[in-house]
Amino acid sequence: MPTQSFSSISSLTRFGLKLLARVKPSEIFLKSISKEVTSVQVTYPPSLDPRLVRRRLRHIAMSGTILHKKYLVGSVTLLPLTSAFMVLPLPNIPFFWVLFRTYSHWRALQGSEKLLKLISNESTPDKPDATDDADESKNNKKPEQKSQSPTCILLPSEELYQLIREASEEGLDEATIVEICKSFDLNKNDVLKYRNLV
Known part of the structure; x- marks a missing residue:
């Protein structure tokens, strides 16, 4: 009896690892970008045009946003259906897998949006508001510009x-x-x- 339960656990583990191996590397990358990240540094061969590198990053972020938003909605929709298996006296693997995928797609969506924000922010000084411009022109002073650190650093x-x-x-x-x-x-x-x- 113990050998049967051990073999079922090991086959369950192998099945779980196979499922995890199917997770795309782009999703793993996007999940690693947390809210605390303030800049992204990209190393690339100097034979590539930096504009092409930035465009490729923007494409990864935009397609990640669209894809993971769609999969997040699908996973959330499946959660009530898979929770129906809770009545069975077996481990509810479908429910926990869908729950994990829901969280994973949510994290990847957050990372996509953060990456898009980091790439879209140029390292140019902040532009003053129109109201600030009016006030400054009254005082005949030049508006002060705050320097902003780059959020996307490309390193050949x-x-x-x-x-x-x-x-x-x-x-x-x-x-x-x-x-x-x-x-x-x-x-x-x-x-x-x-x-x-x-």
Whole structure:
């Protein structure tokens, strides 16, 4: 009897890990952007145009907002249906999975909106209000401009460019990806998962 329960727990664990492996790396990335984040720093090869990098980030943020809003509504809709399984004397895996996905999509949506806000904020000085302009013109003084720190910092990296250039023509092999992950402190599994999805 104990061996049967142990094998059912281990098969349940394997099933759970398979489900978690299906979560997209872009969702993991967006979930990592919390409300406390005040700036984002992007390292890219200098062969790329910085405007293209910024545009790609904006695309990730906008598509993440649309996608996770849609999935959040779908997950919330499924919660009452899966809660009906609570009457069964078994673990309600569908309910807990949908509950986890609801929270996950909510976090990814928050991260998408935060990333979009960080990318949209330019590192230009704040513009004074029209009322401030009128008051300042009366006093014949120039309006003071507050300097704002950049919220999106793009850093071209020659080291990254060299690592990519040394890779084969067919694309980045696993050894190169591992080297890049070591150099830039990235999660190898997430990067490999993203490469396999693309």
